[in-house]
Amino acid sequence: MSETIDSAVLEQRAAELVDQARRAGADAADAVVVRGRSRSVSVRLGKVEATEASESDDFSLRVFVGRRVASVSANPGFDLKLLAERAVAMAKASPEDPYASLADPDRLAKSYPDLDLFDSRDVSTETLTERALAAEEAALSVTGVTNSSGAGASAGMGGLVLVTSHGFSGSYMATRFGCSVSAIAGEGTKMERDYDFDSRLYFHELRTAEDIGRVAGERAAARINPRRVATQKNLTVVFDPRIARGFVGHLAGAVNGASVARKTSFLRDMMGKQIMKSGIAVTDDPLIVRGASSRPFDGEGVSGSKLSMVEDGVLRHWFLSTSAARELGLETNGRGVRGGPSVSPASTNLALEPGSISREDLIGGVGTGFYVTELIGQGVNMVTGEYSRGASGFWIENGEVLYPVSEVTIASNLKQMFMALTPADDIDRKFGIAAPTLAIEGMTLAGT
Template identity: 40%
Template structure:
């Protein structure tokens, strides 16, 4: 399962070829009259295998190429893309981008990121770990994971197991003379199981995702974890409508932080479509809460030396002492707001929600349940009932009812509702039980109160 590719792979040579092509096309764009130009090129290689009940369902090998060009004629912008890297296709893409730019309206915010913000050092962030798994090995691994789950008493069926291997090479170049190369790997294992029958069927899953396949959880533990989660949902009940504390398990808690990011992102702000408009420098969370961005963590899922515009990434506070320190901006949105880029073109990099609580200290999962005492533990969310404009939050949920700090029974077919502004302000604690499978690193999040709508 953990066999790695031979170190003498061809990825660096392919990166060099992409970089030379990107720099050459930027030069061609300048010769065609563009005042500035930028190119993003990528090659993605993958293997995806899915098995169900011990039989192969799908095997997919992928090798995708992408090449996107943006040109600026003053503040007129044109973009075009292709998946064909032959010279004639690149030339046609360049001509299309230039034609579009000549006929678009001027936009005062358009243009490359400022030249003095470009990354100038490129440390190795330990993101490249090719996994030399072939198709038969991937199939055998998927069957092993599924079998471990099906072997657990009470599991009656399977929705299948998946094994995915992925490698990505990318280059970004612009007419400031910047040429950045990145390569990364991401591999995953997953399984979904079914327990019960027609009278009370339940389904749940588990997965692992790693840059380095040698760090995967074992196949047996993955299947057993999925089975444990599935069996725990049997005989679920509904709740009567009530107000109560709500705790989001780590795998769903990061969604709350995602809603925060959406509300403080440049696109929502300059369109005046956010409930956190003009909130930089204001208290939005309890005074003990801190959220920091650490873009250069070795081996982490969201690590990068530069953002999608070549701007160098740096460690930065997002929330400090509960106060929103800044927004999440690329160059375009920053100019629209009269601010400067925060090196977040393309998204955030490794947000860490620091553990703690209103009464001090950090708690593991069991400790978080004890802090809540009696309330709702949410392990699954459904629906899209969240408004970035108003902050209104209403989503279908499932999980467990907790009494005296211990899980009492599973619950389903409920809705949880509040306003994000109040939810952020009324966070009681953040756990130390961090889910590491994402670029948003948070433990459980306990809220003081929400409306739970049921029977």
């Protein structure tokens, strides 16, 4: 992105907004600006279907009057004094929240590292168009591919400016580039669709458009003429890495401190207990240089550090913001995320660490099983851990991936799945949630 990034003006305006809140009667306040710029191109069958661009600087003010809190949002150009007075009036009329406050001053970041999150390269709309067209062309050139659902390329940047009434002022920006394509293989009622994509902070680190298109086409073609299989119990199910990332996302939700405090997590009573096999680790690190979800400080100005969320199979941490931590009698670990005016805990660069076995050997040791490449539906109960999803993928027999399978359902309980998983060694850490291929024993497959 060629735009010069100067957050000084936004920081000054945020500081003025906090000062106006104090003048209006707030005991404490913070102001945040979420900056966003994006540009995208979508194509289909060699023609540009749409080009889009957006820009925004969204201001939010959070004020505290005793234990009462209120938040307001505004676009640039608002009246500082009027917005601050409105927020304070709302807070005075709000019920008390015993856990709401700014982060403790001694937890605020005094300095923070440059994580190299911003690519200053100017990527034009023409370049994005060429990238999308090349990806689609590569997909269409794969034998068996008969049509395209479209391709796209995007460039954007986003960042955070935060100013608090107790001395914190900081900002950071990050860029993001992406390319995706969806291919259709087969004809008539036997058409199958699949996709591939890539997303990186730096444009030159993206996989080539030709590679993305080829993989999408090959995935779609491999799914032609799927078979049905019989219902089976105690089956080993292997999750493709892109499916495994979503599976690890369920863990992130279960160890979210806000969910634990609300008692809506099936792991709420498992702190310090074994939730995975010995030897398995899950980490979360906000300070990875060029990490997809890296940030030098969180949405409350607190520095985070690398956490071993699961160590040797034992659960060691929740994701905590200040309010969630206080509700649990703990201290924040710098995982607060601004969602407009509110702050909630969330993961950063979360990784289920790889094992020592290759993907090929992992599948080879399965015997009979099911390799999942797509999941359908939202059949996950985060309170009980019950898991039931529609799925498609490939059948494994004698350790070999043989033929495509569709219209089945896989089911188990997430607690059991966590304890039964074995990771391969093929992790890609370029995503905010990273996971290798996973084999999970003892699942039920509902088929014919």
